[in-house]
Amino acid sequence: MNYIKQPMEIEKRSFEIITEELGGRTFPEREGKIIKRVIHTTADFQYADITLIHPEAISEALESLGKGCKIYTDTKMAMAGMNKRALAKHQCEVYTLVDDPQVALEAKERGITRSMVGMEKAMADENTKIFVIGNAPTALFMLCQYMDEGKVNPSLVVGVPVGFVGASESKEELITKSVPYITTRGRKGGSTVAAAIINALLYMME
Amino acid sequence: MNYIKQPMEIEKRSFEIITEELGGRTFPEREGKIIKRVIHTTADFQYADITLIHPEAISEALESLGKGCKIYTDTKMAMAGMNKRALAKHQCEVYTLVDDPQVALEAKERGITRSMVGMEKAMADENTKIFVIGNAPTALFMLCQYMDEGKVNPSLVVGVPVGFVGASESKEELITKSVPYITTRGRKGGSTVAAAIINALLYMME
Numbered sequence: 001m002n003y004i005k006q007p008m009e010i011e012k013r014s015f016e017i018i019t020e021e022l023g024g025r026t027f028p029e030r031e032g033k034i035i036k037r038v039i040h041t042t043a044d045f046q047y048a049d050i051t052l053i054h055p056e057a058i059s060e061a062l063e064s065l066g067k068g069c070k071i072y073t074d075t076k077m078a079m080a081g082m083n084k085r086a087l088a089k090h091q092c093e094v095y096t097l098v099d100d101p102q103v104a105l106e107a108k109e110r111g112i113t114r115s116m117v118g119m120e121k122a123m124a125d126e127n128t129k130i131f132v133i134g135n136a137p138t139a140l141f142m143l144c145q146y147m148d149e150g151k152v153n154p155s156l157v158v159g160v161p162v163g164f165v166g167a168s169e170s171k172e173e174l175i176t177k178s179v180p181y182i183t184t185r186g187r188k189g190g191s192t193v194a195a196a197i198i199n200a201l202l203y204m205m206e
Numbered sequence: 207m208n209y210i211k212q213p214m215e216i217e218k219r220s221f222e223i224i225t226e227e228l229g230g231r232t233f234p235e236r237e238g239k240i241i242k243r244v245i246h247t248t249a250d251f252q253y254a255d256i257t258l259i260h261p262e263a264i265s266e267a268l269e270s271l272g273k274g275c276k277i278y279t280d281t282k283m284a285m286a287g288m289n290k291r292a293l294a295k296h297q298c299e300v301y302t303l304v305d306d307p308q309v310a311l312e313a314k315e316r317g318i319t320r321s322m323v324g325m326e327k328a329m330a331d332e333n334t335k336i337f338v339i340g341n342a343p344t345a346l347f348m349l350c351q352y353m354d355e356g357k358v359n360p361s362l363v364v365g366v367p368v369g370f371v372g373a374s375e376s377k378e379e380l381i382t383k384s385v386p387y388i389t390t391r392g393r394k395g396g397s398t399v400a401a402a403i404i405n406a407l408l409y410m411m412e
């Protein structure tokens with residue numbers, strides 16, 4: 001069987017196809033890099049329409065990443081998908097608490113999601129500047145509430161929960177805030193989208 | 207803000223919405239569980255049309271999982287997304303070699319993808335009965351070639367690479383084989399889809 005076996009060649013050709021199929025649609029350079037990487041990850045061109053990037057989001061994110069910050073995410077999958085070599089190069093670090101046994105216990109006692117309890121703890125950490133929600137609308141709702149109350153002030157919120165119950169509503173709530181955000185309106189999103197957005201930002205720094 | 211905070215309630219309501227929106231479309235019970243979990247993970251109803259399940263795939267997979275087998279996957283994200291508690295309950299185990307330093311070195315020397323080298327090593331392990339390809343068409347092409355040569359005989363191939371270069375072609379190659387497979391035709395798929403398929407199978411055993 002004859003097929004391309006070089007990873008760099010595969011990625012290059014993929015982005016060429018995406019650009020071709022986007023036709024006449026153009027985006028500002030940095031925004032375009034994020035949107036194309038999300039399409040590369042999902043093979044879903046709808047992300048060209050639903051991805052919304054706050055005007056300050058990319059510059060604020062790059063500033064925090066450049067100084068070496070902590071990134072909190074509500075999913076192990078998003079964490080697994082972020083480029084660890086690129087993170088380490090800038091003394092950045094990603095973590096999640098969703099699997100923490102103490103968090104699981106507390107969530108059970110309070111009858112709320114582990115994502116919410118994990119988010120509470122992450123918001124209490126002042127080195128955590130970027131919050132990446134790829135799964136749980138409950139975590140994004142809670143983050144919005146704490147921002148309203150002035151308890152947390154992120155450099156970037158990547159709010160891309162996926163699903164049928166609360167995902168869309170939580171993202172509509174996010175875009176009413178004055179925080180720098182990147183989101184995907186409607187039901188779509190998820191861990192692969194979340195990781196692709198962070199990786200696109202990291203690759204802009206190379 | 208008023209929103210559902212109980213995880214079981216959120217999942218139950220999500221599957222109700224998916225069933226409603228699928229309208230009159232029905233699937234055989236076990237196939238339907240897989241397809242609905244993929245839609246739950248992606249919020250993308252196109253998976254109802256592109257998901258293809260070999261008639262023997264579910265029974266063969268459940269038999270191997272029931273005996274406690276090893277699952278190889280080409281992505282850390284798919285591995286992170288599989289339910290470890292459910293795997294452990296059946297003495298099953300998931301692993302990937304894509305991050306193995308020896309694999310990286312060998313891939314560089316040979317000018318091929320790490321996914322291909324990892325796949326070669328996994329195929330040489332006789333306890334690995336299920337192969338889950340969520341990322342690399344190159345890994346799926348190689349698996350097809352080794353099946354043709356009679357070198358490997360999986361219980362299940364979950365072949366759902368995503369993307370623009372080779373993904374669709376590798377899946378069309380897979381469905382010409384007599385192996386039990388689950389695939390998503392065309393460009394779409396990925397790590398979240400791969401993990402959702404394995405989790406749907408694991409939940410059938412509970």
